[in-house]
Amino acid sequence: MLEIRWHSRAGQGAVTGAKGLADVIATTGKYVQAFAFYGSAKRGAAMTAYNRVDDEDIINHEKFMNPDFVLVIDPALTYTDDITLNEKDDTKYIITTHLSKDDLIKSQPKLEGKDVYVVDCMRISQEKIGKAIPNTPMLGALMKISGMYDIDFFKEKMLEVLSKFPQKIIDANMAAIETAYNEVE
């Protein structure tokens, strides 16, 4: 079982990102789950979304999770959310930031000694998509760090998931995925 936790603000597309990821993974015959914690959430409120992936049918409906990956798509949440909650020894963190990895860890010392990767999904989405919707670039970064799928295969599947959108938006998202895949470190 692979488990992923997203830290996001309502409106940044973590739920869409988690469902998009689930859509892609399901096409490969795996079992998926995508959910989020909702309150009466307003745009901008901190929220979390979740993915589970397994080769077997998923019958686990607990919300509790020891994540294998923590994806932080809003830079400020690294400081205001408890992003290391219920972590495992080998939990991997992919964090949206304009800082270098070293500077990030200096600014948030509890990431010291952890498996941390950085990528600026905010800048990438603003540059490529024209809006601060950092969900799809984070998926590109996740593909690189997890090695879950070959990036070309992943992009091909994402095309199907995004197929209802206008071509311009599809192209922009593809470019964002590609850029984040290349930039994450």
Add this chain to the structure above:
Amino acid sequence: MTEKMELKSVEVWDGNLAAAHSLRQAQVDVVSAYPITPSTPIVENYAKFLANGYVEGEYMMVESEHAAMSGCIGASAAGGRVATATSSQGFALMVETLYQASGMRLPIVLHVVNRAMAAPLNVNGDHSDMYLGRDSGWIQLDSFRQQEAYDLGLMAFKIGEDHGVRLPVMVHQDGFISSHTAQNIFPLSDEVAYSFLGDHQPFNAMLDFEKPATYGAQTEENWHFEHKAQQHHDLMTKVFSKVEEVFAEYEKISGRKYRIVEDFMMEDAEVAIIAMGTTVNSARLAAKIIREKEGIKAGVVGIRLLRPFPFEQIKEVLKDVKAIGTLDRSSPNGTVGMLHNEISGVVIENEKVPAMKNYIYGLGGRDITIQMLQDIFKELDVSAKAGKRVGPIQKFINVRGPELSFLGK
């Protein structure tokens, strides 16, 4: 002519979308709705399917849930295939009309996306609304996951609309945990789903001008009791066999087997959890783990059909078990939980009466983890080994503050 929708063999849908597709594939004639979280996307998606030509029907926007069910009653009495969806406070406002629908024996399908009852206001899932409906004379089917909300959503029409049954049917799913969680769904094709149901066959329809009928007559003590007696009689004697028949027929087209009482690892079980909703699935996982880890002979009984209550089937499944934990996701507010009461009434008819413990959990969407479920099995094992209940009857799980337990200390 309606448009067919090409579906993949595996879709990633949440429980709401799954339920909405069941309404589309059933070609529901009338949806009269007043949307409420977390059930909103069910009727919203039906309206979208309708607007895009995938359903031939009517979407009635009304001013309250009371009016929503009233609209359903009128449309169903007139002779249409009718459905709607609601949750929590909306369900509560519908209650008066729920009794009207069942008393008039109208086969309306109501998707209830279970949510807590205020106060305090809360949009998340628990079973308070489901429990509120249990004396209303409806058939209540419970899904433990999203796929089942779709499957039961289709089967509900076939069960309720049967001329020997003629009762409204609720299909329950857990708010958010099922309704807003996307998982792999294996849908039927539009053709297979519709031909399974067939065209709606009206029964004593109000709009049959050659045979006019009055619905909603007044009866006083001279007739009322006979009508209620007949309804109870039909619930007790006609529904079980029909549900089993529809389950068997559905298995043929879907490969998915449904049972009125879903027992899991109960063949040799000494301790059992009785639950409803998504907790049934989580408890199955916990039972597997605790058997492997601790050798505790754990089993799970999921109540698929809450009303009519499958007394005989549950009695059979529980005949050899030593300790039972009934898990109620609704505040009993002054007594033991509903499942505890119902199951206790069953097991005293068995030769061996097990130790009974009642766990109140998950109110307002509070998590129940696999670890907590394992801990319940461990606690039940203590009672099973002692041959009698150890500790109090009722206990609250995962609530902050000092341990909260009641009765039988």
Add this chain to the structure above:
Amino acid sequence: MEKRGWDDFDPGVILFSFEKDKKVTDIATTEPENRPYSQSNSFSSDQASGWRVEKPIFKQDLCIDCQFCWIYCPDMSIISRDKKMVGVDYDHCKGCGICVEVCPTNPKSLLMFVEAKEEAEALAEWPEKKKEEK
């Protein structure tokens, strides 16, 4: 009406206007007394003649067939055929007097009399035309 047991009626507290198995296709042209009204229909079950203290009596030679009484009667108890007033359905008339109230002739073609009054006696006592007041 016969008091049947719980197992002896259709589900749903549904009352049928007509006898079971009898379809009515030409209801508009079938006179009420020829329609197969069921026992539960108010035509059969709600015979209200016992309620009356007073009853309307009809004097045909004064009637101008305006149909006011037929329209206003709340219980469809004015019998009219081919737009000609025929009489009163005493099985269903509750004696409310509305027909008398709306009757425009002078003297009125319908008048209220005590329930026990014989029709012939009533007709013999019918008042004269009232002079218009100037």
